[in-house]
Amino acid sequence: MPRALKEKKGERLLLLGNEAIARGALEAGLGFATTYPGTPASEIGDTLARSARETGIYFEYSVNEKVALELATAAALCGVRALVAMKHVGLNVAADAFMSTLYTGTRAGLVVVTADDPSMHSSQNEQDNRYYALLAGAPLLEPADPQEAYAMAKAAFPLSEELELPVLLRTTTRVSHSRAGVEVGPLPAPEDRKVKGRFHKDPFRFVIVPSVARPLHKLLLERLERAEARAEESPFNFVLGEGEELGIVTSGVSYSYVRDALEDLGVEGRVSVLKLGMSHPLPRKLVARFLGSVERALVVEELEPVLERSLRALAQELELKVKIYGKGTGGLSRLYEYDPDRVRSAIAEVLGLRDSEPEPVWTSPDRLPDRPPVLCPGCPHRASYYALKLALGAEFEKTIFATDIGCYTLGLLPPLAMADHLLCMGSSVGTAGGFSRASDQRVIAFIGDSTLFHAGIPAIVNAVHNRHKFLVVVLDNRTTAMTGLQPHPGLEFCATGPAPAVPIETLLQGCGVRHVHIVDPVDLQKATAVFEEALKESEEEVTAVISRHPCVLLSSGG
C-alpha cells in the first residue's frame, strides 16, 4: 500500500501532487481507474495501481489513452465513479472519444485528468489543454498545489454527477511533481466502495447518430449554463485581499507565484487577487464584479491567454473601463512555464515598481559543458543501435531513421545519431511509409514495445496493405521503461496480477508482415547478421526485427 493511502484522516502527509489526486479520488469513492503512463501524469496511475488490492478498485494500464477513456466512460455509465489519467498529449489520442462523452454525458462521476507540461520537461510540445475544455465543453478544474489537487480530485466526482458531465482536471508539471503537506480525510471502507454497478439502457441518449446528437448538443449547452452557475459559487473560485489599485486574475500554479511575488514586493495591501480554480465555464458575474472593483487588471496564466481573451471579451460586452494587462507584460508570454521572477516582474511593471535582475554570483570564463541524458549503462537499446549500424555500413548516411517515443529517442544524440524524425506516439511506422514512398532512400522505423501496442499497429497494417518498403525495428525491452517500468499487453502480467500476453511476433504476422525476425541485440554478431538479412528483405516489403532484451533497470530493481 503506498504511503499516500496508508495514513488516517486528519494527518498531514508530504504528497506529490499526483499522489494527492489519487488519494482525493479514492476518498471520493473511486471504483474504476485507467491510464496510459506518461510524464508528468504517471504517478497517478502508479499510486492507484498499488492501492487496487486493498481498496478493491478496478485498475488497468490500458493500451492507450483513447481506450483508457472509453473504459472509464463505460464504467461511469454503469454507475461506478471512474477516473482516467494521462499526460497532455495523451488527450490528443483520446480526443475523439472525449468530444463525444460531453454529448452523451455521464451517470456516475467521471474525471479526466490531464497533466500538462509547460516548458516541455519531458514532452514534444507544451499545448495548453484548457483549450480542450473550451473545445469539448467540459467543466474545468485547475489546482494550484498538491493540497488543492487533492481537494479538487475529491470534489470533481459529485460535481460531475450533478452536471451529468465528465470533469476535466488539469494539472501541470509543477503541481503534479511538487510535494507539499496535504491534510487527508477518511477513506471509505472497502465494502462501501462501489466497484460494480448496472448499465441501464437508453440508446437514444447513448448511441450518438446524428438525430440523437442534435438534441444532445443543445443539452450540453444547457448543462454548461448550470456549470457556470456552479462556478459562480465554487469554493475554488475566490477573492483574496481588498486592494483596488490592481486586480490579478490567475489560475493554476501561477497563483502560487503571485502570492510569493506580492509578499516579495510588499504590495499585498494595494492588490486583490481573483483565483479561479473552476475556470471553465467562466463565472462571468464573479469576474465582472471583480473587474469592476479594481483600477487595473492583470491576468497571470501560463501558456495560452485563455482567461485573458475571455476577460477582454467580457469587458467589451459589459463596457467595463478597466485596463486589462496580460501576455507581454513583464516576463509574461505564451512560452514556457512561469516562475517567481517572471510573475514578479509583471506585477512590478503594472504597479510602476523597479524589479532588478540579480547578477550571477559567478561567471564562467568558458561555456560549461552540457550534460544531456544518455541511455543507461548496459541498456539493450545501445546494442540494437550498434548492431544495426554495423549492418548498414556505408549506407548509414543515406538511411532515414524514423524514431518514436521512449528511452530510445535518446538514439538522437551522437555518437549513435540514429533519429531523423519524430512526431508523436506511433509516428515512426506511419512516417516510414511516407518516407519510403516519397523518396528512394532506405527507411528504418524504430518503435518500442509499449509504443507499438499504443499506436503502431494501424500503421503496420497500412504499410502491409499499401506495400510500403521499410524496416521496422521493435525495440522490445519488456516494459514501459521511460515512465517507470509499467507493464504492457506483450507481457504475462498486468498491474494487478498474471495476464495473457499478446506476443509481438504473432501480432505482426497477423498484420501480414511476412518477415518477422527475433534477435537478442546483446549477441552482437548474430544481431548484425539478422539485421543484414532483414535490410535486404525490406527492400522488397515491410520487414520487422524484434530486438528483444529486458531493460537493464528491470534486473537492477529499477
Next chain:
Amino acid sequence: MPERLKVYLIGVGGQGSLTAARLLGEAALRSGVEALVSEVHGMAQRGGIVETAVLLGGYRSPILGRGAADLLLAFEPLEALRALGPLKKVSPKGWVITNTHPIRPITVSLRLGRYPDLERAFAEVKGHVKQFLKLDATALAQEAGSPLALNMVMLGALSATELLPFPVAALEERIEAFAPRFAEVNLRAWRIGREAIARALAAPAAS
C-alpha cells in the same frame, strides 16, 4: 534557529538527490514546518541533470527564482558551477556545499566541451558567496560503506550548517526510518558528512 530556508539541490541522475530532497521535506513537515519540494522527473534516471528545490517555512512557489537559494547543495562539482553561474540560482548571501568528485558528462568524453578547472573556479566563487564548503562526498560515502549513501553524506553536511529551520534530530530520524535495511550505512554516512562540514566550519579559514 532560522524560520525559513530555500535549498537548491543539483546533481546527476542516480545520485539520490530526489530522495535527499524528499527526506528534508518530510523531516520539516513532521517538525511542524511547512515544506515544498519540487522535482522534475522523466529523463533523470538517464544521467541528465537533476534539479530539486526544497522550500521550508511557508513559501508557496514550488520553484526558485534567480538568486533565491539560501543554500546550494551540489552533488557534483560541475553542476555546482552551473547552479552558481548560468542558472543564477544562488543568493550572494547564500551558502554553498559541494561534492568535489566529478562525473564527466558525455559531451566531455566526446570532446564537445571541456570539464572546467575546478580549483580555479572554486577559488573565484569563494569570495562571492557567504560560505563556500566542499567535501569529497563520493569518497566519504565509500568510507561509510556504500557509494549509494552519497545523498546521506550530503544531508549530513547540510545538517552541520545550523541553517535548518527544524531540529536536526528530525532529519536523522527520517534517515533511519526510510530504508531500514540500509539504516546503519546511511546513518554512518550522515555522521561522516556532518563531521566533515563541522570540522571545516570550526577551522579558522572557514569564514
